[in-house]
Amino acid sequence: MIRWSRSSASGYTIVELMISLVIIGIIAAVGLPIYNGYITTANMVTVNSNYEKAIRQVLSIDAINRANVATGNVSTSPTSTSEWVDLLNASGYEAPGGGPAYVASSNKAADRGDSNTGAIGVKYTKGTVERVGNDGNVEKIQADKVQLWRPWYLYLSEQRADIVNGELTNTKLKEARQ
Numbered sequence: 001m002i003r004w005s006r007s008s009a010s011g012y013t014i015v016e017l018m019i020s021l022v023i024i025g026i027i028a029a030v031g032l033p034i035y036n037g038y039i040t041t042a043n044m045v046t047v048n049s050n051y052e053k054a055i056r057q058v059l060s061i062d063a064i065n066r067a068n069v070a071t072g073n074v075s076t077s078p079t080s081t082s083e084w085v086d087l088l089n090a091s092g093y094e095a096p097g098g099g100p101a102y103v104a105s106s107n108k109a110a111d112r113g114d115s116n117t118g119a120i121g122v123k124y125t126k127g128t129v130e131r132v133g134n135d136g137n138v139e140k141i142q143a144d145k146v147q148l149w150r151p152w153y154l155y156l157s158e159q160r161a162d163i164v165n166g167e168l169t170n171t172k173l174k175e176a177r178q
């Protein structure tokens with residue numbers, strides 16, 4: 001007959017296991033909302049960072065292009081929305097919700113970036129503007145316009161950057177969600 005002695009038995013009792021499960025549950029209940037808050041903040045920072053990178057890149061390309069044209073060289077600036085989107089996406093950045101960081105957009109409210117993924121909207125327009133020359137005469141000059149939309153994503157407000165001949169204007173379109 002085998003005799004079991006209490007001193008040789010090892011392991012945990014059911015009460016000890018239940019207490020450890022309760023402790024893990026409490027840690028998870030407190031930790032998950034904090035973790036989700038960190039993820040939300042990181043995604044908003046990524047969207048804003050992609051928006052600001054695009055503004056800097058478009059301004060840089062525009063300055064290089066204007067310098068090329070001023071020195072008699074051929075314009076190398078993209079001439080369509082799809083070329084601008086391809087150029088910006090060549091950086092390899094991604095939207096927080098997946099997919100490319102930059103998408104082609106129009107000026108319609110439903111098509112200004114992607115509020116589901118956080119992709120920045122891009123639109124190129126070629127046109128002319130009137131400018132008063134040094135001699136006082138009004139002249140028409142070519143004005144390439146690139147519009148960038150930061151979408152209404154999570155708690156970020158929708159914002160548009162218009163870049164026309166190297167000049168930037170920012171417009172807030174919708175207030176942030178609370």
